[in-house]
Amino acid sequence: MNKISRKGFLKIAAAAAMSGVTAGALAACNSASSSTAASSAAAPAGTYIPGTYEGTAEGISSTVKVTMTFSDSAVTNVVVDTSGETASYGAAAADQLKEQLLAAGSAEIDGVSGSTVTSEAVMKAAKSCFAQAKGEATVSSVQLPTGDETDWLGKEPDIDEAAITETVDTDILIVGAGNGGMFAAAYAAANGLNFRIIEQNAVVQDTRHWYGAIDSAAAKAAGAPATDKAKLLSEISRYASGKCDQRVVKTWINESAAMHDFMRSILEDKFGWECEFTSGAEAAWPAENAEHNTDYLYPVQEHNYRASESAAGLQRNEALQQYIEELGYGIDFKTSLAKLEKDSSGRITGVIAQSTEDDHFIRYNANQGVLLACGGFPGNPYMMEQLDPLGTSVTTACSYSPADKGYGIRAAVWAGANLDKEAAPMLFDRGIVAPGVDAGYVDSENAFGGKAFPGKIRQYNPGTQPFLKVNRDGERFANESCPYNDIVYAAAHQPGHVYAQICDANILEDVKRFHTIGCSAQTRNAGEDYIKSQMENAEKEGCFFKADTIEELADKLGFTGEAKETFLATVDRYNELYDQQNDEDFGKPAYRLSAIRTAPFYGCWLGASLLTTEQGIAINEKGQALDSDNKPMPGLYVTGDMSGSFFANNYPCLMAGVAMGRTLTFAMKAVKQMAGLE
Incomplete structure (x- = not known):
C-alpha cells in the first residue's frame, strides 16, 4: 500500500x-x-x-x-x-x-x-x-498487503501519522476474538485488568469446542488415572519428529489443568453448562493395534462443554463475550490489525489498526504487552502454496474459517518474529469430491487470491473410517487404519492425489467394530440416521454412489478398461484378506478389515479437508514471541493457530483436543505474564 x-x-x-x-x-x-x-x-x-x-x-x-x-x-x-x-x-x-x-x-x-x-x-x-x-475523495482501505504468487509475505504497510486519527491507551491489547483471544479476555476481565480486544469481523469467531487438558478436575472426578506426563511429552515430540520445543509442550501439560479450572468457573459455575469428559477406552485405539506396532497415538483427556438448556445453541466464545460484557468490558469489532509498533529498544508497544467501517486508523498503545490470537493461514492460497505445497496438493475441500488469512503471522514477521520452518496443516481425510476431480486448488473468480479447493462439502465424516481405499488405477496403496492425515499424504503418490473408499451394506456394523476415535467417532456414535444423512447429502452433490453390484459401482466411480478390471480384482483380494483375518499386504489389524459382499455397495472419491494450519510464530514456554535469533521479543505474545514451536509435519489428529488445549492454556499464560500475575 x-x-x-x-x-x-x-x-x-x-x-x-x-x-x-x-x-x-x-x-x-x-x-x-x-x-x-x-x-x-x-x-x-x-x-x-x-x-x-x-x-x-x-x-x-x-x-x-x-x-x-x-x-x-x-x-x-x-x-x-x-x-x-x-x-x-x-x-x-x-x-x-x-x-x-x-x-x-x-x-x-x-x-x-x-x-x-x-x-x-x-x-x-x-x-x-x-x-x-458525489465527487468526494475516498482513502483506500489499508489491510495488510495480500502478497502474491511468488511472495506470500508482501511489504509492511507504511501509514502516515496524519492518517491516524484516534489513539487508545491500555495495558494489554488482545488481537483476535476467537478461541484464544476470548479466553484471554475472560481471564483478564476476571482479574480486573485494563485491556482491550479488537476483532476485524463483526462478531466473535467460531468456537472449536473440544480441548485437551491433563489431569484436570474433570479427570479426577471421572476417576481417570494420573497421566504419564513424560510419555506424553515424548509422544508429542516424536510425532513432530523432534521439531518442537519440549518446554513449550510442557507448559500445556503442566498448566492445562489450571486452564480448565478457570473455564469451569465460568461455564459451569456461572452458566450451568455441563462438561463432557472423554478418556480411557473411548479415547484410545483398541489394544489390537499394539500387535502391529501402531500403538503410538497417546490418548489425551478431552473436554467438551454442552450449553445448558436455557442457552441451547450458544457457543463458548459467545458465552465468554457475555461474561466480559457483564464485567464492563467490550470488543472493538470491525477493527483490523494493520501493523505492530515498537520503540527504539525493540519492544512491541502496540499496534496500528484500521476501522473496517470508515477506514480511519487507530493507534493502540499497550503498556504491558500485545497478545496476537489471529488464527492461521488456511484461507490464504499464497501462503498455503508457498509454505505448505504438500498439504495444498492433497487437499480437495476445506472446513476452515475464511477469515484466517495469516495477517497476524505476517505482521509479526514484519516486526522481526521467527516463523516456524516446517508446515503443520490440520488435514482430515474427509474431502469428498466427484469422480475425475483432482486435489489442489482450482481457479475461483470470487475467492481470495482467485483460488479455492473444488469440494462442495466441508467434511464427509465417514471418510475417516478404515474401509478399503484404492487409487484411480483400482489399486490398494496403503494401510487404511491410520491417523487422519496419513492416508491423504499417501495419496500424494497416487494419480490426482485422490482415492476411492469402498464399503457395503454392513457399514454401521463395521464402523462400530473399527472404533475410530476423536471427531471421527461421531460416525459410530451417531448411528444409522447420521450415516444416511451424510450419504444423502453427498449424493445430492454428485459425490457419493450406491449400487447393487460391484461392477455397477465401478462404473459409477469412473473406472474403465484395465483400471476397472484391477479394481474388481482388488475387491476380491480384500475379501480374501478379510476371510483370512490377516492383512498380509499392508498389515492392517484384523478388526479393521471388512467384507465387501452385501448389496448395496457404496463408494466415493476423497482427499483432504483442510481445517487450519499450525505453522506459526515461534514462542517460548511463557508464550513470548521469539525473534530470528530465538530471543524473546519484549511486549509480544502469541497463542492459537498462529503460534508455533509445538507442532511440525502435521497435527497429531488423534490426540484429540491438543491444539485447542494449547491455545487456551497459552492465552491464559500470556495474560498472567503481561500483568505480572506469576
Missing part, C-alpha cells in the same frame, strides 16, 4: 472536486448512465456525477462487489455480487440487498436477516459508490 500523506490527500480531494474524478483505490468507471429507470429516492439535480462506480468490501468469505449507476439525481441501476459468500446465506441475499439499495437511494439499508456480515459489506461497498458519485 502506498503511503498517503495529509497534503497528498487534500490535493487529491481538491482535484476531485474540480474535475469530477474521484480518488482512492475504488475506481469509478465513468460510463454513460444506464437506461434503467430510476427507482430510488430522488435527490436534487446535480447531487451526483453521472456514471457507473464500483465499491468493494470484505464479506464473510469473499470480497463483495457493488456496482452502482447514477444520473445527476438518483441511482438508476445496482449490481450486487455476493457470489463468493456462503451459498445459502450471503450469496442468496444479493437480490434483496439490490432492491433495498435502489429503494433507499443511500447506503443506509436494513440488510438481510441471517446475512449480517454480507449485508454490512454490501453497505460499505455502496457507501464508497455514493462517495465517488
Whole structure:
C-alpha cells in the first residue's frame, strides 16, 4: 500500500472536486448512465456525477462487489455480487440487498436477516459508490498487503501519522476474538485488568469446542488415572519428529489443568453448562493395534462443554463475550490489525489498526504487552502454496474459517518474529469430491487470491473410517487404519492425489467394530440416521454412489478398461484378506478389515479437508514471541493457530483436543505474564 500523506490527500480531494474524478483505490468507471429507470429516492439535480462506480468490501468469505449507476439525481441501476459468500446465506441475499439499495437511494439499508456480515459489506461497498458519485475523495482501505504468487509475505504497510486519527491507551491489547483471544479476555476481565480486544469481523469467531487438558478436575472426578506426563511429552515430540520445543509442550501439560479450572468457573459455575469428559477406552485405539506396532497415538483427556438448556445453541466464545460484557468490558469489532509498533529498544508497544467501517486508523498503545490470537493461514492460497505445497496438493475441500488469512503471522514477521520452518496443516481425510476431480486448488473468480479447493462439502465424516481405499488405477496403496492425515499424504503418490473408499451394506456394523476415535467417532456414535444423512447429502452433490453390484459401482466411480478390471480384482483380494483375518499386504489389524459382499455397495472419491494450519510464530514456554535469533521479543505474545514451536509435519489428529488445549492454556499464560500475575 502506498503511503498517503495529509497534503497528498487534500490535493487529491481538491482535484476531485474540480474535475469530477474521484480518488482512492475504488475506481469509478465513468460510463454513460444506464437506461434503467430510476427507482430510488430522488435527490436534487446535480447531487451526483453521472456514471457507473464500483465499491468493494470484505464479506464473510469473499470480497463483495457493488456496482452502482447514477444520473445527476438518483441511482438508476445496482449490481450486487455476493457470489463468493456462503451459498445459502450471503450469496442468496444479493437480490434483496439490490432492491433495498435502489429503494433507499443511500447506503443506509436494513440488510438481510441471517446475512449480517454480507449485508454490512454490501453497505460499505455502496457507501464508497455514493462517495465517488458525489465527487468526494475516498482513502483506500489499508489491510495488510495480500502478497502474491511468488511472495506470500508482501511489504509492511507504511501509514502516515496524519492518517491516524484516534489513539487508545491500555495495558494489554488482545488481537483476535476467537478461541484464544476470548479466553484471554475472560481471564483478564476476571482479574480486573485494563485491556482491550479488537476483532476485524463483526462478531466473535467460531468456537472449536473440544480441548485437551491433563489431569484436570474433570479427570479426577471421572476417576481417570494420573497421566504419564513424560510419555506424553515424548509422544508429542516424536510425532513432530523432534521439531518442537519440549518446554513449550510442557507448559500445556503442566498448566492445562489450571486452564480448565478457570473455564469451569465460568461455564459451569456461572452458566450451568455441563462438561463432557472423554478418556480411557473411548479415547484410545483398541489394544489390537499394539500387535502391529501402531500403538503410538497417546490418548489425551478431552473436554467438551454442552450449553445448558436455557442457552441451547450458544457457543463458548459467545458465552465468554457475555461474561466480559457483564464485567464492563467490550470488543472493538470491525477493527483490523494493520501493523505492530515498537520503540527504539525493540519492544512491541502496540499496534496500528484500521476501522473496517470508515477506514480511519487507530493507534493502540499497550503498556504491558500485545497478545496476537489471529488464527492461521488456511484461507490464504499464497501462503498455503508457498509454505505448505504438500498439504495444498492433497487437499480437495476445506472446513476452515475464511477469515484466517495469516495477517497476524505476517505482521509479526514484519516486526522481526521467527516463523516456524516446517508446515503443520490440520488435514482430515474427509474431502469428498466427484469422480475425475483432482486435489489442489482450482481457479475461483470470487475467492481470495482467485483460488479455492473444488469440494462442495466441508467434511464427509465417514471418510475417516478404515474401509478399503484404492487409487484411480483400482489399486490398494496403503494401510487404511491410520491417523487422519496419513492416508491423504499417501495419496500424494497416487494419480490426482485422490482415492476411492469402498464399503457395503454392513457399514454401521463395521464402523462400530473399527472404533475410530476423536471427531471421527461421531460416525459410530451417531448411528444409522447420521450415516444416511451424510450419504444423502453427498449424493445430492454428485459425490457419493450406491449400487447393487460391484461392477455397477465401478462404473459409477469412473473406472474403465484395465483400471476397472484391477479394481474388481482388488475387491476380491480384500475379501480374501478379510476371510483370512490377516492383512498380509499392508498389515492392517484384523478388526479393521471388512467384507465387501452385501448389496448395496457404496463408494466415493476423497482427499483432504483442510481445517487450519499450525505453522506459526515461534514462542517460548511463557508464550513470548521469539525473534530470528530465538530471543524473546519484549511486549509480544502469541497463542492459537498462529503460534508455533509445538507442532511440525502435521497435527497429531488423534490426540484429540491438543491444539485447542494449547491455545487456551497459552492465552491464559500470556495474560498472567503481561500483568505480572506469576
